[in-house]
Amino acid sequence: MKRDTLYDNHRQPVPPFAFNDQVAAVFDDMIQRSIPLYGEIIQRQAELIPVFYQEGSRIYDLGCSTGNVGLAACETMGKTPFRMIAVDNSDAMLAIYDKRRRALAAGDRIELVNADITRMAIENASIVIINFTLQFLSPTDRDRLIERVYRSLRPGGLLLFSEKIVHADEEVGALQQDFYYRFKRENGYSDLAIAQKREALEKVLIPETVADHRQRVTAAGFKEPDIWLKWFNFCSWMCRK
Numbered sequence: 418m419k420r421d422t423l424y425d426n427h428r429q430p431v432p433p434f435a436f437n438d439q440v441a442a443v444f445d446d447m448i449q450r451s452i453p454l455y456g457e458i459i460q461r462q463a464e465l466i467p468v469f470y471q472e473g474s475r476i477y478d479l480g481c482s483t484g485n486v487g488l489a490a491c492e493t494m495g496k497t498p499f500r501m502i503a504v505d506n507s508d509a510m511l512a513i514y515d516k517r518r519r520a521l522a523a524g525d526r527i528e529l530v531n532a533d534i535t536r537m538a539i540e541n542a543s544i545v546i547i548n549f550t551l552q553f554l555s556p557t558d559r560d561r562l563i564e565r566v567y568r569s570l571r572p573g574g575l576l577l578f579s580e581k582i583v584h585a586d587e588e589v590g591a592l593q594q595d596f597y598y599r600f601k602r603e604n605g606y607s608d609l610a611i612a613q614k615r616e617a618l619e620k621v622l623i624p625e626t627v628a629d630h631r632q633r634v635t636a637a638g639f640k641e642p643d644i645w646l647k648w649f650n651f652c653s654w655m656c657r658k
Contacts, residue, residue, distance in 0.1 A: 418445050418446050419443050419446060420443065420446050421443040421446045421447040421450065422443070422610075423439060423440070423443060423447075424611075424613040424614045424617070425607060425610050426609075427609065427613075428613055431613050431617050432617065433617060433620070433621050434617040434621045434622070435621075436482070436505075436509065436510055437507070437509055438509045440509070441507065441510050441512070442509075444482060444510065444513075445485070448482075448485075448549075449604075450604035450606065451601060451604075451606075452549065452581075452651060453597075453600055454646065457646065458579055458646060458653050459485050459486055459489050460489060461646070462486060462489070462546060462548075462577050463486065463489030463492065464493050465544075465575065465577065466493055466494060466499075466544055467493055467494055467495075469657075470494070470543055471543035471571055471573070471574070473541075474500075474542060474544075474571055474574075475500050475502055475541050475542050475543070476490065476499060476501040476542070476543065476544045476545075476546070477504065477539055477544070477545045477546065477566075477569075478504065478546045479534040479545065479546065479547045480504070480505060480534060480547060480548065480553075481503035481505045481510075481511075481514060481529075482507075483513045483517065484503060484514035484517050484518060486503075486548065487501055487503050487514070487518065487527045488518065488521065491518075491521050491524065491526065494526075500526060501526060501527045502530055503527050503528065503530065504534050504537060505529075505531065506532065506533055506534070507531075511529050511531055514529060515529055534550070534562060535554060535561065539565055539566060539569035540569055541571070542566070542570050543571050543574045543575070544574065544575050544576075544577070545566045545569070545574075545575070545577070546576075546577045546578070547562075547566075547576070547577070547578040547579075548577075548578065551578065551580055552623060552624050553621065553622060553623075556625075559633060560633055560636075560637075563576075564637045567638045567639060567658060570658045571658070572658060573657065574657070575655060575657050575658075576639065576654075576656040576658075577653070577654070577656075578653070578656075579646075579652065579653040580625070580651070580654075581622065581624045581651055582624050582626060582627055582650050582651065583624045583625065583626055583650065584626065585628065593649040593650040594650065596649050597649060597650055597651075624650070627644070627652065630642075630654065634654070634656050638658070639656035639657065639658065642656040643655050
């Protein structure tokens with residue numbers, strides 16, 4: 418795994434964050450060191466897949482990046498046949514994913530699609546996973562996507578999603594942000610790297626509150642959405658149709 422040093426040296430100006438070749442090359446190190454409990458999120462989501470998967474349906478991973486959910490699903494599903502549609506609009510991310518899945522015996526159960534998740538069709542789904550992806554969409558596109566996901570799910574189907582969030586109370590929000598930066602320092606990021614990454618993500622990654630997400634999924638039709646994991650300004654949800 419190549420170490421993320423993209424923001425270690427002074428850059429002027431700092432370009433907006435994009436999922437390009439440079440980011441793809443260090444993505445797995447970046448995400449492990451930047452998202453608290455990332456491995457736990459992926460593992461538990463993968464373990465939920467065989468619980469809620471319905472025979473003959475599809476699993477969608479929207480914003481699949483380099484394929485961590487799909488690879489974990491191949492393990493947790495074992496010999497059970499399944500079809501996963503893994504979607505991203507970054508060629509660089511999908512190229513890495515493709516190489517990784519080809520190394521697995523069950524890798525052919527995953528279909529990689531380069532597409533805009535706000536426009537592509539979602540059909541006959543029993544599970545839809547959207548990890549740290551809504552935050553890169555406009556609020557309107559977030560609303561429409563979750564509405565389409567709900568319509569596409571079979572009864573009893575499951576939406577799993579994870580997001581960086583903000584707190585409605587500014588003082589609490591500042592405290593959460595402080596602990597997040599502590600986490601990044603503990604994982605080897607310098608103050609310069611943290612500051613430059615923050616600048617790169619400004620106006621690219623727009624987090625929302627827990628209330629915003631709850632309102633969106635309940636408006637789409639999901640009943641009693643549950644936050645099953647939360648760490649300061651990060652949370653993971655499960656929403657059943």
